[in-house]
Amino acid sequence: MDSKKTPDKKNCEEGVTRRTFTKRALQVGLAAGAATTGLSAAVSGSANEFHDVYDYVIVGSGAGGGPLAANLARAGFSVLVLEAGANDSSDDTHNIPAWHPFASEDRKLSWDFFVKHYADLNQQKLDSKYVAGKGILYPRAATIGGCTTHHALITVYPHNNDFDRIAESTGDSSWESWNMRRYFQRIERCEYVSRPIFSNPSRHGFDGWLPTNRGNPALLLEDPTILKIVKASLAKYGLEGAIEQIIKGKLNLDINHWDVASGQEGPFITPMAADSRSRRSGVREHLLDTQAIYPSLLHIRTNALATRVLFEGNTAVGVEFLDGASLYKADPYYDEGGSAGTLRQVRANREVILSGGAFNSPQLLKLSGVGPAHELRDHGIDPIVDLPGVGENLQDRYEVGVVSEMTEDLALLKDCTWGEEGDPCLNRYRYGWLNKGPYSGNGPVLSLVKRSKPDLEDPDLFIFGVPSDFHGYFPGYSEALRNYKDRFSWIVLKGHTNNTAGRVTLRSSDPRDTPDINFHYFGEGNDTSGDDLQAVIEGVKISRDIMSGPVVSERVSREVLPGAGVQSNQQIGDFVKNQSWGHHASCSNKMGPASDPMAVVDSKFRVHGTNNLRVVDASVFPRIPGFFIVVPVYMISEKASDDIIATATSQSV
Template sequence: MGIECDYIVVGSGAGGGPLAANLAKAGFRVLLMEAGGDPCAESETGRLMYEVPIFHGASTEYRLCEWDYFVRHYSDDARQAKDSKKVSVAGKDHVWYPRAGALGGCTAHNAMITVLPQESDWDYIARITGDDSWRGEKMRSYFSRIEDCRYVPPPGSTEAAVRGVISTIADEARGDRDWRDASNGHGFGGWLTTSTADPDVALKDPQILVTLLRCLKKALLDDIGDLVTGIATRFDPNDIRTAKESPEGLVVTPLAVRDGHRIGPREYLQQVRAKFPGNLTLMTNALATRILFEGTRAVGVEYIASPHVYGADPERLADPASLPRAEARARREVIVCGGAFNSPQLLMLSGVGPRAELERLGIPVIADLPGVGENLQDRYEVCVVSEFAHDFELRQGGTFAPPEPGQQPDELLTQWQKDGTGVYASNGSLVGIIKKSTPELDDPDLYIFGLPGYFKGYEPGYSANIARYGNRFSWAILKARTRNTGYVRLASTNPWDRPEINFRSFGDGKRPNDPDLDAVLEGVKFARSLNERLAELGVIKREEIPGPACASDDQLRDFIMNEAWGHHASCTNKIGDDYDPMAVLDSRFRVRKTEGLRVVDASVFPKIPGYFIVTAIYMISEKASDVIIEDAR
């Protein structure tokens, strides 16, 4: 029967990685199964792709960790064909959706942005489930627990004392005397280091930077009336006052970077395994093919122990069907953490899902749960790309990719290797803006950030384009809390075949007066207003995307519907109450109509939270650790 343990965790990403480590630390024997390998440990190129923050784009196209999904945004072929990023798969137009098959999951190639969701995102789950442990003020403690903040001084330091006085004065001036301490909700002893980019990097382009900030200040004062997040919070989107008040304004984006290096679940898992070697087994290159049941109780996992089995792997094997399958048994529970695409796929392959869909494919039904694979959600994101009058000096001396074998590292990589500083120690974003698309919203719904490079969205070869042009600047407009609901369905009963994925964006292109579409439109118009100010000052030569041909609101709406993409897939195994027939999970992550089975990953949310989903997943991983340990004891 192979390995036996207390818990089997399937997937090592933001949900499964920290969860497995926490359970092992609590004294349980845990088997963590990851379908990908560990490219960081396999070669120097793999190490650089993982550790150097600026290489996050290139890492999505690094074949040893790259997993390629091809998705639809629309059911209608004519509408889908309008996307300039389209690729043909099996004779139909799709859009490339990069994921990572590696230890750490997509945290091995994400942009490391670590921004908290608003408290209202958690309050919604508390409200629909009746479980007050999900309330925002309680969920905040999970972030404080995992964070090791490097950009706010820890309590007890001289700087913290000074900032405490400043914060108190600022709070009292606003009539808010609910001041806590200088940490303002941050944590300082957790496994997830947060830092901000070195401002000296941006100062290599003082003329452009100063001009950009002046234009931003004027635009924010005209549009919002304030810089809002302000000096008291150091423009920190994770300051507890920011989370509570949900202001708009300029922000400095926190990153999961320690001493210039990417940090994530991979390092946490390795630390725990070194300290508790008998409790944590890391099994890479192990594709889970089926959950094993005795009746309706999950008792183990069937898997294939071989690299390059899954169909999203560009190095995939030609005939996985010939490979032997093994089994691992769990004395307590099986916890599925494969993400919004693969978790519903594994559940359905195992007989947990919509009865009609399972019977169509001849899969015996263990639990009829029609919500499995439904409710697929994502952000909408588009870019406004402009040509600047001059190249960015901060890009000089860099190729923005690891050296080829036998080549010497470029100037910027040499600096990073020396002391973990410079442009390569950042993710490339210069500035961030949080904004409401309409004034009547309770919480801001737009996150707009600028980066010196050419970026129009994800398409094969995009990472080389980012570095190709030295004078392009992209405003990325991200729309939070979208209303799209797509699906993930089985393409076959082969566990290595990628599922069918359709986001049905903007109501499948048919929703009249779409509020999401109008929100993105407002974000694009705001970015354009910034560019108009920069053009008046001679900084910008021309707008390249969407370009002068898109002048009217209707033309911009069409551009957005054609080109919008996402990279935070979620919500396909949603949490809900007992009366919601589409709720796959209860508030303790348990799969309904089964025993010994939970899901902990991006798929659990009923609505997509916040702006950048990884922080929310880290937080639910901590919460799941608590409830699983509590249930075990």
Template sequence: FDYIVVGAGPTGIMTAMGLAKAGFSTLIIEAGTDNVSLNTTVPGLNFQSLEDEEIAWNYHVKHYPENTGKRQSVLYPRSSGVGGCSIHNAMIHVMANSRDFKQMVDLTKDEGWSEESFRKYYNRITFTDMMDVVPVMKVMNHFGPLNMANLLSPDLKLIDVIEQIVGKSLLTSFTSKGLNQLSEAGKAMTDIVGDMQVPYNADPIAHGGSRYGVREHLLEAKNLPITIWTNTLVSKVILDNERRAIGVEYLKGKHLYRASPRSSQSDSGTPGVVHCRKEVILSAGTFNTPQILMLSGIGDTEHLRQKGIKPLINLPGVGKNLHDRYEVSVNYELDSNFKVTEKCLYSTDASKDPCLKQFLEEGRGPYASNGILSSRLSKSSDNLEEADLFTLTAAAYFTGYRAGMLEDILNKKNTMTMLVLKAHGNNRAGKVQLNSKNPRDMPDINFNYFEEGADKDLPAIVKGIKDARQRLGSLNSGVRELLPGPQVKTDDQIKEYVKNTAWGHHACGTSRMGTDKMSVIDTKFRVHGVSGLRVADLSIFPNLPG
């Protein structure tokens, strides 16, 4: 092979396809399977996919230092398999903020990172098969068209709630022709303040409303020199005497990685080696890319020696700079169920679940939506130049990732949730370290919540919670606050609620791009001190975009 790409997530797949289209023979190595089911293809069952043991990788991360004893095992679900987390996520499709592009241009001195340049690439990967079938939704004036699916079926209570939360103008766009157009407020996406619909990646025409993403894009490609190895866990990158990456070592077998709930059923795997003529590209994600680097002898010398690994390249920034958005729930209970989801069982048995039956037969109904009703961008302070709060509204009960969350969604059909997300947070104190030198073991992951920037982030989240309370609390129908709860009143009490309940699921930064001693890669994605080795995934970003 010319190139080896480790990880079949969105970036890994698109990187491999770009190389293959240029004529290079490319091997994609994926630790998971190529498995799809109704859990992964039906938009309304996206929460079910989080507990699909065939693809699930369940990390349990720490939020605070071990000596605090606080929140030492918080579920952080990831997906293995071809497509990576794009086969189990909520399919939300939102553009990055203009500031994010500018930061990358300033860092790299490369206009290729500019927003204008990015749009050219974006237009290449946006799906266009709906252009002659339904109205094309264009974000701003030059974005590519986005495939859209219809929102939930008409429900008088739901319509009333949406109208009170987001206003009549946006409600009209929700209920007239489904999700084919954005409201005026939504045109510029993350560079504006206001309410908007949230587009998501599903294909209502060619694929009957099912999830559509990079996995399907890859498997539909013809005559490309791409080979895909699934059920193959990369254990290290092989470096020659010149510190050049020449291949990888791996273990072959299903569910080998111990994040999988089925790992106890697997054997130890069959070891192997594969070489490449040009480069190895790590696209294993924010947790696994630094793990592979450290297992390969690339990282903090002292830490590697502690774990019994011979240091080859001293890069102390590997695994550092871990950070995420803070996300917090505000939940309200209404006086009666939403009729549209009342009979939904969130099941994969269409003979018992009328909502699934409708989706499979018509591509419509509650399961044609990812469940997000609207979103709102707002500023936590009038002094800010741009929005820093993103609030999603859903007709469901959700309080973060934990055991039993699916039961709550199934049984609590009269609840509304607003998810308050703090964008552009100020904490970079998280880290990923090895637990052992066994490649099957998960690393030690600690986000060290609020260790940095708490004086800015906590008040901002408090403001977001207050705004969500005001909006949900003003509903005409009888409502009762479930969380944070009426007993949580003062700013200090809300801050404690945030510290005790916040979570995230967009981790980044552990192979940071830059030129300082704590950076891991240069502006061309090349790992410092090594030739023929690059990183291409969310771990490269110094700051979480979006």
């Protein structure tokens, strides 16, 4: 399939804007009203009232469920979103881009999963992040907006091939990359590129619900050390003299330009999901804004832990849930001896949609009797549909940190006290002094996109530099921001990983229990070529080369990780195997045709063997797309909106 296929301008631009979608959706919703039971019109009152029946019940309010719920409500359907977490926006400072590590460890927002990278416990214990008796911390969020309330805001478009392969494997041309781009245009409100007057070759969106901006490169002038690191990085691409253009905003380093999706390499200033005031903005804001406009159609029930999908035969008719706070064992406030919650049910007149993510959606399917029959019977669950692929094919990206200690504190951060009384950096941010300062950015000062070897179809390495000590997730990891102002880290991310051997299996039939999650890294996985490991090794070498070159080395005191004793390919490989982590779990309910025995959903997100049940989240990708998962999930949420509304009206939208 030709990844560069381009339709004519009319087809490319038709329907891409939020205004066009809303107009169409409202027309469809109004038309649908005459054919339904009249439920949408009957649901009235404030958003704090709840009913026994809705058109759609969506489990999860994050990147998959949130935009979908907003679109369905705007189309005139009644929607209930079940969110297991509380409606707690927490301290307002968590909207500060640079403070996302604090948000991810906020006990009021977080669900702390502990996962296995290896079944071999001895190998697992070689990871410095290992917590005895638990595993490796994998932060998730439980609140309105899900993980989009604490993620690092990095907003990067995937590669065209990621979608073209889905179109090819499913036979569904609507997944072709030229068509999928319109969903990105529909969600994006790009604020760092001028709105085009005539043609739009970048294919950015300018009217969507997701504001995208870039950090102010002029801040580089405040830190001579970081400036040297950026210059040395640009030299790798023959752009030694480009730093002045970057600072003036005149160098086009746009990773989300349509041309880049075809596989371009280069240095980029990474976009982030923040508004013009440099505040986090995303699904939570979009959902709550929609609820304020349509209070009788969109209801969000928090502290509602879904326990199973209700079936009549093979048809999903509703959801059973526990009503109560902190009922899931990943919640830091879970109390073993506390309230067990109140068991309730809600019916779906049209469909049930699961958007719990790569861990919780397969868990909920299995608890509901949909999954590998032998596993369900082992836990006393009667199978409704034997789907062996549920919970299989779990994938992630590999990341490692190359951490250097500099000869002195970084000038950009030396005065920052990270929220202590009188914090000059916080005052600068709040009052807009001098470009709002370091807190206005989410961390990356420059990102490098490269192929680990020249014959790859798409770049597979995303290497980004942050002025901090970051080498993965472990309890208390965010304190490194406060403790180390003399550290700089290159984070090596290996995209398009080959390993598909991860699994999500039930630990028990108790819906409050977390599933058993094992990614089966490297030698335990099915990447027989070993390319994943070799790619990360190459990324470590690239990062080291920048820091050891003549421009930067005089400002480096020592390499903290991997450390001076790690030099050979074998040693670097051992470091990577021991210390890698990931935080983009996906693919555990993979999409594919019914002829694929391991496929869980079809190309319209419908669960095989069932009626009126879909999954819309990161778990449905057959292969992990691009470099960062959130944008592709936003896009499929928008696509699912079209598919679901089309089903509701038995016509295409």
